[in-house]
Amino acid sequence: MKNISFNFGEDLVPFYIGTNCLAQLATIIKQFKFDQLFIGFDDHSKFYHGARFLNILDQNSIPYSTCVIPPGENNKTLENLDYILCTFIQKGCTRQSIIIPFGGGIVGNIFGLAAGLLYRGIRLIHFPTTFLAVHDSVTSQKQAINYLSYKNTVGLFHLPTAVIHDTSVLTTLDEKNIKSGLGELVKNAILFGDEFYDVLINQLNCHKDLKFSSAAFEELVISGINAKNRLLKHDAREKNTGIVFEYGHTIGHAIELSCPHNSLSHGEAVAIGMLAASCVANKMGIMSDEDRAKHDQLIEKIHPRLPILDKDIFLAVWNRVLHDNKRGYVPTEKGIICMILAKRIGELHQPNLYYLEAVPEEIVAQAIRYVLGKTSSGLQHNTPYQVVLGDAGVRGCDRLSL
Numbered sequence: 282m283k284n285i286s287f288n289f290g291e292d293l294v295p296f297y298i299g300t301n302c303l304a305q306l307a308t309i310i311k312q313f314k315f316d317q318l319f320i321g322f323d324d325h326s327k328f329y330h331g332a333r334f335l336n337i338l339d340q341n342s343i344p345y346s347t348c349v350i351p352p353g354e355n356n357k358t359l360e361n362l363d364y365i366l367c368t369f370i371q372k373g374c375t376r377q378s379i380i381i382p383f384g385g386g387i388v389g390n391i392f393g394l395a396a397g398l399l400y401r402g403i404r405l406i407h408f409p410t411t412f413l414a415v416h417d418s419v420t421s422q423k424q425a426i427n428y429l430s431y432k433n434t435v436g437l438f439h440l441p442t443a444v445i446h447d448t449s450v451l452t453t454l455d456e457k458n459i460k461s462g463l464g465e466l467v468k469n470a471i472l473f474g475d476e477f478y479d480v481l482i483n484q485l486n487c488h489k490d491l492k493f494s495s496a497a498f499e500e501l502v503i504s505g506i507n508a509k510n511r512l513l514k515h516d517a518r519e520k521n522t523g524i525v526f527e528y529g530h531t532i533g534h535a536i537e538l539s540c541p542h543n544s545l546s547h548g549e550a551v552a553i554g555m556l557a558a559s560c561v562a563n564k565m566g567i568m569s570d571e572d573r574a575k576h577d578q579l580i581e582k583i584h585p586r587l588p589i590l591d592k593d594i595f596l597a598v599w600n601r602v603l604h605d606n607k608r609g610y611v612p613t614e615k616g617i618i619c620m621i622l623a624k625r626i627g628e629l630h631q632p633n634l635y636y637l638e639a640v641p642e643e644i645v646a647q648a649i650r651y652v653l654g655k656t657s658s659g660l661q662h663n664t665p666y667q668v669v670l671g672d673a674g675v676r677g678c679d680r681l682s683l
């Protein structure tokens with residue numbers, strides 16, 4: 282097992298990672314003094330790996346209580362937060378207790394928020410179980426729930442005491458969640474190049490079917506953490522330089538929100554957004570044909586594809602791009618959309634402090650059309666979307682908390 286500590290500014294957070302190392306993780310947990318652990322699951326993380334984890338705690342005579350929420354973005358709610366707080370308080374949670382969210386980004390966010398609120402903040406040790414959460418959401422102090430149909434509106438910053446992870450839990454993820462984690466890793470490889478590119482391209486060449494072993498996951502996760510660490514060291518709350526992690530998001534996020542609920546993962550949407558960004562950069566003379574080919578070849582290795590749609594989503598995507606939340610960072614004129622663009626792998630285009638280039642709307646529209654065509658899986662007729670009440674707003678009005 283390794284400790285790959287990472288920084289939030291001056292704060293160093295230990296990150297214990299290994300393969301089939303649950304027993305060793307229990308020994309690590311014991312070193313933190315506490316009266317009781319409070320473990321948060323969703324139904325899936327509990328079903329796949331909960332028994333194994335709790336057995337190890339039992340074998341080590343570690344006292345714990347649990348709380349399980351249903352899976353899915355629709356459950357990152359005030360009602361579930363209330364349920365978690367009530368459960369933990371009634372089960373004897375004190376200032377000496379530690380909360381361990383054992384799950385994906387949703388479990389991490391809502392139980393992380395509970396840790397930040399209980400007694401004005403108790404210790405939080407993340408145990409991420411998705412590929413996205415393990416290198417993306419846990420390397421953030423942001424804890425939040427969705428509220429009044431807006432995503433991540435109610436929350437706070439809460440520093441984790443540690444992160445613990447056993448990569449064997451990732452082997453039960455489906456392809457959609459693997460691609461979601463990969464999309465963010467591809468973004469890191471493009472932002473930083475160097476060894477981040479080499480590690481990823483090597484693993485993708487060795488695992489063309491995207492079925493990674495626990496050891497391969499470990500190498501990818503460590504690479505992802507090291508990439509984020511480059512910026513978190515100087516921008517602990519992701520307020521300034523953190524904006525570069527928004528590469529691929531302007532169009533990618535708009536596409537994600539315009540697809541039927543839960544049909545396209547966040548990371549895959551970002552991958553499609555990066556194909557659009559390179560199209561824009563190339564049209565504006567910022568990225569050469571050769572550099573674009575190398576950039577796009579990396580992305581293509583994770584096979585980003587739109588779900589089968591029952592209508593053209595261009596207008597829905599376009600309207601969301603027009604309201605992208607990066608507006609306001611730099612003054613813009615009418616007819617201009619701000620985008621983060623790359624020159625080549627390992628080098629972002631930096632026209633200003635915020636890396637935001639003013640792109641004419643016409644070029645953005647062409648890039649959207651291009652990626653929608655390129656990544657299309659086809660149109661399916663006579664299959665109306667199932668609209669889940671109360672959910673459209675969460676997805677439609679997502680605001681990134683930069």
Ligand SMILES: NC(=O)c1ccc[n+]([C@@H]2O[C@H](COP(=O)([O-])OP(=O)(O)OC[C@H]3O[C@@H](n4cnc5c(N)ncnc54)[C@H](O)[C@@H]3O)[C@@H](O)[C@H]2O)c1
Binds near residue numbers: 419
């Ligand atoms: N705080 C941040 O900065 C930050 C960063 C990135 C994402 N997020 C948040 O994270 C959330 C998305 O996280 P996510 O992609 O992990 O989604 P998720 O938590 O919904 O997990 C995806 C699915 O995988 C299931 N699952 C979890 N572990 C599993 C396992 N080992 N095997 C099989 N299935 C498993 C979950 O139950 C769920 O159905 C969003 O709400 C997003 O806002 C936050």
